[in-house]
Amino acid sequence: MAAHEVGSRGAQTRAAILRAARERFAAQGYERTTIRAVAADADIDPSMVMRYFGNKEKLFDEALAVDLRLPDLGAVPESELPQALVRHFVERWEGDPSDDALLVLLRSAVTNERAAQRMRETFAGQVAPALAAALGPERAARVAGLVAAQLLGLGLARYLLRLPGVVSLSADAVVAGLTPAVRATLAESG
Amino acid sequence: MAAHEVGSRGAQTRAAILRAARERFAAQGYERTTIRAVAADADIDPSMVMRYFGNKEKLFDEALAVDLRLPDLGAVPESELPQALVRHFVERWEGDPSDDALLVLLRSAVTNERAAQRMRETFAGQVAPALAAALGPERAARVAGLVAAQLLGLGLARYLLRLPGVVSLSADAVVAGLTPAVRATLAESG
DNA sequence: GTCTATAATTCGATAGAC
């Protein structure tokens, strides 16, 4: 066995730690998540977490990396843009809410300024450009904030707060209910 | 001086503690807020907090009490309902974001299940009935969740995450931008 | 009512054996 083989136990251990950390951060936020608990979830010793990630903050930083995987919205007709946006986020969250980096980020960003900064960067770097490809930079700049507020508000109410009136809806009903709202916001931008 | 006079130093101290606690909880959430910091803000000894409130959790419970002060929406024409709703929440938050129990509740509810429960109770007990007075119980039940998601999404993006595209808008622009979205959601309920 | 002192935990981080 070579010393640096791909998929070595070290790399697997590191991935297992990161996976456990994402789940803990997503479920409890930064402060309540302890390195000890992450280590227990990953079935390793707490000192291993320190060895692989240095400290709790650096582990947090890696757990916050989010790729929204937005499609090319420039290829979507504007009439279908609202539904495409809402559906993308709903499907993304519906997949595995407990292990989604976006939910980690959302939950953490509310009480942690570092995570809030990452959230701002994520939207500035991924949502705003995707909207600009569909609407042009001027219109996108005017509506990106309010559209983000609506999409994040959905995630907040359905997956974090679990408001009954939102949880009780099917995924399709959520898409159907929120699409007209996003459409109205986009229409405002002329 | 009578033993139980109104506005005694005890009552004032208690109120000062609760005020300081709301600010700390609103700014930092439950976990990062320490009794020591609350006591320092209120210029009293940490043990006084324990004396008046028993423990940190009970202090938290009192800080979470929220009166949304919603007007009687039954008296508002349906055409003006969306703007009245959005404006009420914006003005409420714009007033003094650092000392608003609703922001305390929102920030805390994301990482604290007890606070999340209080948030669900607050919306079930105040927003849902107000909407029912305007739309009737059936329509209100269908849209209350999505309307709440939009209003909370605004508070989240503007006051907690501070997304640039939302922070840069004036209060009037926020009302103008979000009102059509709420209107579209209400229209869906037929 | 207010304060000092401290008990009892919990956690992040380090040192070092193997």
Add this chain to the structure above:
DNA sequence: GTCTATCGAATTATAGAC
């Protein structure tokens, strides 16, 4: 690479003097 042991710091909460 993995583990044991422990340090040092911070916090909630209590006991009790004044």
